[in-house]
Amino acid sequence: GNSVTQMEGPVTLSEEAFLTINCTYTATGYPSLFWYVQYPGEGLQLLLKATKADDKGSNKGFEATYRKETTSFHLEKGSVQVSDSAVYFCALGLKKTSYDKVIFGPGTSLSVIP
């Protein structure tokens, strides 16, 4: 079946540290891949996306590359800030005939300390 696996959290980093959050997926067909971010007390918002193999999504200093050969979509940022503290969800999207099915990973909580 279709699924998303993320590294377990919580992750605690010092400001300006390098961030990697691992994400791997299992899917039939050719899904789109997403990272959503949820700041405290808010809903999810799209951080970045990639729709085909070797695409790189980027936004706000975050990057992730769609790796079909390793079925991965790891999130990276070179220098995190306190304002990046949030929960990050990896997700895959499948275009069904009747609706858009999105499967979310369990989320990884990130805390950045000054």
Added chain:
Amino acid sequence: NAGVTQTPKFRVLKTGQSMTLLCAQDMNHEYMYWYRQDPGMGLRLIHYSVGEGTTAKGEVPDGYNVSRLKKQNFLLGLESAAPSQTSVYFCASNPSYRDSSYNEQFFGPGTRLTVL
């Protein structure tokens, strides 16, 4: 544009009580969804709708009902609340397949529900 809004933000119910959560979107999206978020489980789809007057079951539909009488509104009902329904509920929407080749969904801020 307000995007996706949800009412109420918080609610506490007693077991057996009923309530309705309201989701509204002003982006003219065809598709709307209700998810629940539980610790360590990500988001799970409860019900969805692909247009006004249509609804369908998602991954965890038991104990919930929905209605989409107007395109911009999607209601989630709990007829007889149970403690297992304590969760954070998110509504989301996106354009139909004809309008977008991506699956990006736009989320509301969530409703935190506690059932005692």
